[in-house]
Amino acid sequence: MCNCRKIAGLIVAAGYSSxxxxxxxxxPLGGKTVIETAVDSLRHGGVTDVRVVVGHRAEDLYPLLERLNVCVIENPRYAEGMFSSVVAGLNTLAGEAEAFFLLPGDTPLIRKRSIKDMLREYRKTGAAVVYPVFHDHRGHPPLISARCFESILSGNSAGGLRDILDRFAADSVEVELADQGVLLDIDTIEDYRKLSDFYAQREIPTYDECLAILHKHRVDSRVSRHGQVVADVGRSMAGLLNGVGLNLNVDLVIAGGLVHDLAKGKPNHPKRGGRMINCMGFSALSGIVASHMDMEFAADYVVDEAAIVFLADKLVQGDRLVTLAERFGPALNKFSSSPEIIDSVLRRMRTAEAISDRVLGLLGISSFDEMAL
Structure with missing residues (x-):
């Protein structure tokens, strides 16, 4: 096995796209191309040696790839299929790298945290192959160690790479990721539309990614259910407010509702949860999570996504809708002899009431009973 501590990235982009x-x-994908985004995904995850295998229309890719400063490998046998491109790329890596990420060029949106999590698992286990998994489905890119190199290079395309890697199943691991991008490739126009939509909102985890985050951190099912109801209430509220002229990001409200209690049960769970979300790369969401218990809402405060999540959380007790009086009344009675706690409860109640009054005023209604929450 190669003892150099080098992890490479191999992108295969030699096919016909038929x-x-x-x-x-x-x-195009945002302001770049699909292949540029694939290179960026690996590099943002810390992979500095990125190589791209080309074949069909190689002459169109060379100028772009040279500007990206990646190693370009031409596969003259690209018509034989993807396995031939893997072999062509691996021939340049064998003896230089201890493992490599194999990324199809049409699966470009891999989150930075995913690459780092897979590398951490590889370092911990020394597995022959590390597979990325999202909601029980394997995706790309697998991290393939040098123990598999000889079998790949001496193999053939009859069974494909999957059959070869299956020989190492007993010594392989799967890593559950909160990354829908590992499953998103481009085979059809509809796939391309979905990928483009995902890219446009990549700074916000999708609904399924939020559920994966909760599952990965072993959040209690009751807490998870509470978050789902808060997300539903927040979505309804944000949609109605957008209908009267606000410009709220509904996806951000939904994500905030789903994961706001990510660190429930831990000391200072809002701040802790905010830090956890920020480490995942979701900076806009982290502030919402961090402020869902306490926030300032001054007279000139513009209703934003954080305010909606704060209020929606206070309108949901467990998994059922309640009034603010029902939500705060028990705490006020329970801690009536503890001035410090009462001050905290009152502060949160008054903030919720202020946001509630503003929302109802904007919607021109007198109570939430008139809203289809």
Missing amino acids: RMGAFKPLL
Whole structure:
């Protein structure tokens, strides 16, 4: 086994893109192309040696890839399929790297945290293959160690790479990731639309990614259910407010509702949860999580996503809708002899009432009973 501590990234982009009907590597994605985004994904995760295998329309890719300063490997046998491109790329890595991420060029949106989590698992276990998994489905890129290199290089395309890696199943591991991007590739125009939509909102975890975050951190099912109801209430409220002229990001409200209690049960759980979310790369969401228990709402405060999540959380007790009086009344009675705690409860209640009054005023209604929450 190679003892150099080098992890490489191999992107295969040599195919015909026949099912897509357009050359996938050069499709626009945001302000870049699909292939540029794939390179960025690996580099943002800490992989400095990125190599790209080209074949079909290689001459169109060379100028772009040279500007990206990646090693370009031409596969003259690309017509034989993806396995031939893997072999062509691996021939340049064998003896140099101890493992490599294998990323199809049409699966470009891998989160930085995912790459780091897979590397951490590899360092911990020394597994032959580390597979990324999202909601029980394996995706890309697998991290393939040098123990598999000889079998791949001496193999053939009859069974493909999957059959070869299956030989190492007993010595492989799966890593549960909160990253829907590991499953998003481009085979059709509809796939491309979904990928583009995902890219546009990549700073906010999707609904399923939020559920994966909760599952990964072993959040109690009751807490998870509470978050789902808070998300539903927040979504309804934000949608109605947008209908009267506000410009709230509904996806951010939903994500905030789902994961606001991520660190429930830990000391200072809002701040702790905010830090956890920030470490995952979701900075806008982290502030909402951190402020869901205590926030200032001055007279000139503009209703934003954090205020909606704060209020929605106070309108949900467990998994049922309640009034603010029902939510805060028990705490006021229970801690009536503890001035410090009462002050804290009153502060939160008054903030919730202030946000409530503003929301109802904007909607032109007198109570939440008139809203379809």
